[in-house]
Structures are given as C-alpha cells and as structure tokens.
Amino acid sequence: MHKDTDQALLKAQADCLRTGLRLTDKRCKVLKILLQADAPLSAYDIAEQYKQQIGEPLSAMSAYRMLGFLMRAGLAHKLHTTNQYLVCAHISCEHEHEIPQFLICDQCHSVAEVGLRKQLLREMKSSIENTGFMLASQQLELHGLCRNCREKNG
DSSP, X not given: OOSOHHHHXXXXXXXXXXXXXXXXXXXXXHHHHHHHOSSOBOHHHHXXXXXXXXXXXXXXXXXXXXXXXXXXXXXXXXXXXXXXXXXXXXXXXXXXXXXXXXXXXXXXXXXXEEEEOHHHHHHHHHHHHTTTOOOSOOOOEEEEOOHHHHHHXX
C-alpha cells in the first residue's frame, strides 16, 4: 500500500497532463485500487475490487486496457511471472527512474521494487547480445524469501 494515495494520484494527474496523456476518471480509480493494494493484483482482482469499491461493473478486458495505459504512463508495472500488476514504487518521486526490477517473496507474495543502474543493464544487455541472443525485456523478477518470512522461518 502506498503511503499517501491522494498525493500520488495528484502527482500522477500532473505528470499525465505534462506529458499529454489523459488520466481519465476510470483510469484514476484503477490506479487508486493499485495504490491501496497490499500486494500485486491481477486484472480480474482489479475488476472485482472496482465493483466492490466503486459500485460499477468493470470488465477484465477494460481493466487490461487501463492497466496498459498506466504502464505506458510509467505509473504501474506488470509482473510477467505472475500476470499481476502493481503501482510504481517511485510514483511520487521527482528523480529520474532507474530500470525497475522486482524481488518477489514466494511465501507471502510481497514485492519490492529496486532500480538497477542503466549502465549495469547496458553492460548486461551487451554481454547477452554477444552470445547472439536478442533480449526482449530488461525486467528481472527474482524470487526468494523476504526478510519478514526469513525471520518467521528462523
């Protein structure tokens, strides 16, 4: 869950205006659902929460379209290994973002977003391409146990 949902929504609206993107009311409501979530959500989870919180139906297809917009706007990310979405951890930041990478806990399913320096990713991409392999995505999703789960397991 994001610390200050209202501040994040205001910044997202301002960023969209500045870049010429249109954060519609429905897109804003989907973003708010992501901001308030304790864990990544599927499009179906979002559609269900939209219906519960807003009182209006939202098809999964519409949720996917809105999530696509939020990703293009840099406001949300997709976890490809789980087909779930989460708000960008840096949604309220003013600094230039690094390339997001995700640490996913296999026990509690929490996700931490960490940034890798662009230079490091360029070097990695170059090494990969030297093998003749063409990289389709630079996003890494690393699975393991978070600190809380490791401490619980002793």
